[in-house]
Amino acid sequence: MSRRSVRTVLPLVAVAALAGTAFFGVGQATAEHAVPRSDKEIPNLDQVKTKIEAYYGDIETGDGEHYASPRGNYAKQTRGIAAKARKDIERDLHGHGHHRDGGGHGKSRPAIVLDVDDTTLLTYNFERRIGYNFSPEAQDDYLRTEDMAPVFGMRKFVNWAHDKGVTVFLVTGRAEYQRDWSVRNLKKAGYDMPVDKEHFFLKDEKNPPAYLECGSDCTTVEYKSGTRAHIEDQGYDILANFGDQYSDLAGGHAAREVKLPNPMYYLP
Numbered sequence: 274m275s276r277r278s279v280r281t282v283l284p285l286v287a288v289a290a291l292a293g294t295a296f297f298g299v300g301q302a303t304a305e306h307a308v309p310r311s312d313k314e315i316p317n318l319d320q321v322k323t324k325i326e327a328y329y330g331d332i333e334t335g336d337g338e339h340y341a342s343p344r345g346n347y348a349k350q351t352r353g354i355a356a357k358a359r360k361d362i363e364r365d366l367h368g369h370g371h372h373r374d375g376g377g378h379g380k381s382r383p384a385i386v387l388d389v390d391d392t393t394l395l396t397y398n399f400e401r402r403i404g405y406n407f408s409p410e411a412q413d414d415y416l417r418t419e420d421m422a423p424v425f426g427m428r429k430f431v432n433w434a435h436d437k438g439v440t441v442f443l444v445t446g447r448a449e450y451q452r453d454w455s456v457r458n459l460k461k462a463g464y465d466m467p468v469d470k471e472h473f474f475l476k477d478e479k480n481p482p483a484y485l486e487c488g489s490d491c492t493t494v495e496y497k498s499g500t501r502a503h504i505e506d507q508g509y510d511i512l513a514n515f516g517d518q519y520s521d522l523a524g525g526h527a528a529r530e531v532k533l534p535n536p537m538y539y540l541p
């Protein structure tokens with residue numbers, strides 16, 4: 274199974290209820306009713322796609338590929354999020370209980386947890402190429418042969434955290450069989466931290482780890498929060514958990530949640 278074999282489209286009202294108002298930005302299309310009573314409650318699909326292109330600062334190359342601009346508003350937003358995260362982690366590290374040697378506190382090895390797609394690696398070129406119409410086959414074709422760019426600001430932030438002695442863990446919904454492609458991409462994208470099996474968790478539905486009580490039937494929230502609990506059990510204090518989906522962030526086991534923007538798809 275791949276990251277997502279089915280695109281579940283929830284009514285926006287349900288999305289809003291799941292996400293909570295604290296996560297929802299101004300201007301987000303929020304329908305009043307699960308079943309729209311008027312077309313005015315539904316954003317126009319073509320206009321949404323045009324807006325997405327404008328937001329990412331779409332650049333079309335000579336071969337017809339589309340990429341996000343480093344000067345686009347998406348890039349500005351993710352750089353801002355990364356810069357704030359750095360300040361927060363810096364404050365944590367200068368506070369109590371977080372020192373490179375553990376500071377004498379048994380359970381205080383600082384760590385951060387990050388999702389991969391649209392948190393450390395940017396899927397815009399892939400999503401634009403497939404018309405936002407995800408399939409596991411299209412994803413495999415892309416991951417096998419292409420490398421995604423890092424999310425703007427995140428490579429610098431993650432490499433900084435690693436240099437400061439913060440252990441970096443990646444927890445992705447990508448499947449275990451996609452590990453080698455993913456490791457290659459992360460290295461090519463310039464991520465300097467170790468991305469071995471101890472630090473990089475992919476979803477293994479055939480042979481789920483013993484610490485996941487839900488086994489092969491985990492929801493994303495159960496898989497991701499259960500993996501964070503496992504990381505904590507190894508003596509880490511997760512200072513922040515980064516993701517572009519609310520399902521990356523729900524379920525606790527982190528001192529703070531950091532939401533990256535992603536208007537392209539929704540994963541429950």
Ligand SMILES: [Mg+2]
Nearest residue numbers: 388390391517
């Ligand atoms: Mg993601």
